[in-house]
Amino acid sequence: MGNEDFKQDKLIPIAQRSFASYEEMYRIVDFLNKTLKEKYNIMFGLTKNNKDGSMVITIYEF
Template sequence: MKSNIEVLSTVNITSTPDLYKIVDSLNRTLKERDVMFGLALDEKDKNKMVFTIYQT
């Protein structure tokens, strides 16, 4: 099984408690369009998150 995941966009944003809900909603709504969204804590600044859009 070969996986071709391409990063389309990455942006650093200020962390908020409910941010993961937006990412979850995007993933559930747009999974049929071959896009995926990710959210991770910024390793350099713990008050920031890294939001990434992937083409799957």
């Protein structure tokens, strides 16, 4: 098991926010992960709520 696998097993959600769907939000989340993941030990996740179409962004620490 590499370091990456070990870190992802210990993701702890620290904040979550729901907002209206924005088609290219995944690009912002990708940018944040590439920029902040290694320096601050945080990671961003993005999901879409299929019931109302809203997006949910979650910030994790590891």
